[in-house]
Amino acid sequence: VQVVESGGGLVQPGGSLRLSCAASGFTFSRYVMSWYRQAPGKERDLVAFITSTGGSTNYADSVKGRFTISRDNAKNTVYLQMNSLKPEDTAVYYCNAKHPLISTVIYWGQGTQVTVSS
Numbered sequence: 001v002q003v004v005e006s007g008g009g010l011v012q013p014g015g016s017l018r019l020s021c022a023a024s025g026f027t028f029s030r031y032v033m034s035w036y037r038q039a040p041g042k043e044r045d046l047v048a049f050i051t052s053t054g055g056s057t058n059y060a061d062s063v064k065g066r067f068t069i070s071r072d073n074a075k076n077t078v079y080l081q082m083n084s085l086k087p088e089d090t091a092v093y094y095c096n097a098k099h100p101l102i103s104t105v106i107y108w109g110q111g112t113q114v115t116v117s118s
Contacts, residue, residue, distance in 0.1 A: 001025035001107050005095045008112030011085055015116070019080040021095030021109060029053075029073040032098045035080045037091035037114075044094065050078065052100060062088075085116045 007019040019035070034049035048059045048069040057069050066085075071078040078095060092111040099105035 003095050003097055003107050003109035005093065005109045005112040008093060008114045010115045010117065012118050013086060013116055015085050016081070016083045017085065017114060019082065019093055019112060021078045023076045023097060026097065026107065028076040030100055032100060033071055033078040034096040034098065035069060036094045036096055038094070039091040047093070048080065082114070087116050090114060090116050
């Protein structure tokens with residue numbers, strides 16, 4: 001199993017980034033996919049999730065209206081489009097895959113750093 005994030009980097013406040021998460025080794029189209037983030041000294045928090053078919057999404061209040069999660073099951077990839085970035089969005093962003101029926105089957109990526117600074 002592999003879950004690999006990419007697309008992080010340094011961006012100015014108000015800018016945009018698009019994160020990608022490429023998965024392999026499991027039936028991607030059956031899994032709920034999520035993005036989490038962890039800032040220094042803080043807990044890892046849920047940013048957004050998307051159901052297996054992409055029919056439903058949910059966002060943390062802090063990112064609603066600015067971030068969009070999407071997925072391409074043909075490419076085994078989930079995305080996080082981040083617009084109007086703020087310094088408080090600075091964190092390591094992690095991709096998460098959760099089995100739809102077995103709650104203990106969870107896969108994590110290694111994370112990608114997003115830094116919002118002028």
